[in-house]
Amino acid sequence: MVRRLRFNGTGSGVNGCPSVHEDLDTGEVIVHGPPLTDPEDIARLRHLGEGEVPVVVPRELLVDWGPKDVTRKAKVIDLDEFDRLFTRFEHTAWRLETRRRYASDEVTETYAQFTRGEPVDWDDQDSEWCANRRAQAALGKRVGRVRIVDDPPTAGQLYLLDNARRNSAVGERIMNLRRVDADRLNLPSEDFWIFDSRMVALLKFDDADNLVGVELITEPAEVVRYSMVRDAAMHHAVPFEEFTAGLAVKE
Structure with a gap:
């Protein structure tokens, strides 16, 4: 084997x-x-x-x-503590999104509007999440992510391509990468955030695609490995506007 x-x-x-x-x-x-x-x-x-x-x-x-002690107990935090990381980071926060669906998206009104074929007015969103992103951007902090997209895209991925307009409006840099390119680059099928290039928050999902926990990784060699993944993804990904335009031409 x-x-x-x-x-x-x-x-x-x-x-x-x-x-x-x-x-x-x-x-x-x-x-x-x-x-x-x-x-x-x-x-x-x-x-x-x-x-x-x-x-x-x-x-x-x-x-x-060299791999460190694999028997070391993982440090797992709850979702409230995870949310606080987005006000405590000092310089950069970056995410890789690899999943085909996220259950949390599908319970929102905007998802219902999108799946009904109705235009979603993202400019009208003034949630706590948006307020936090605007506040961090005003402090000069940088937030970004690369989203992996299948061919053809799943319903959830198409929703997030539309949703990227909201993320961009509040200060995030959103880019996309085709699944075939991610596989060619040997990118992991993990969802994670990197904060200040010193801490990784590895997201844990259940079989129903619900976020159920977050593991914090601070071991330097592991953080560098995830940073290498970030660099490769950023190098090959394209801005969501360009990616979306390419899908429209293909259709």
């Missing part, structure tokens, strides 16, 4: 060697780098089994990118 490998990081910004990968199913770690070839050095190694190849890696590679 082909391993589900995740690239953790590299000690080289040039050729990607040496590097560390992690098997997402077994937890095993794969390290690759230049082989140790001097016979005298190899002769001094203990317990080198047949077929094993010793490699040389800098200590920093394992310190920076």
Whole structure:
């Protein structure tokens, strides 16, 4: 069976060697780098089994990118504490949205209007959420997100493409990326926020697509990994206006 490998990081910004990968199913770690070839050095190694190849890696590679204690208890917060993160961040908040539907959208009046084919007046929205986004934007903070869209888009994704007009009006930068491109880039199928490039809020959903919890991740190597996902998504995504126009042309 082909391993589900995740690239953790590299000690080289040039050729990607040496590097560390992690098997997402077994937890095993794969390290690759230049082989140790001097016979005298190899002769001094203990317990080198047949077929094993010793490699040389800098200590920093394992310190920076080696998986940490997987038995450590996750820090889970409730949704009220999660909401408070949006007033406490200092500089940036960014989200990756990967799901095909969100149950919370479907109970709103705007969703009902949209599915009935009625125009939604997003300018008329003055919720606490909108007020918070405007307040943070007024303080010079930046909020953005990339939304993954299927081909063809789901009903929920089409709603969010329309909803992006509201997000943009209150100061968010909304971009979109096709699912096929996200898969090509090996982006994870996770929804998460990154706050100030130092903390990740990993969103947990139940089988009915309800947000039920949030796990906070502050381990530096993990935060960097999610930041790499953000950078890749931002590089390949396009503004929602351009993405929506492309869908209209395709139709």
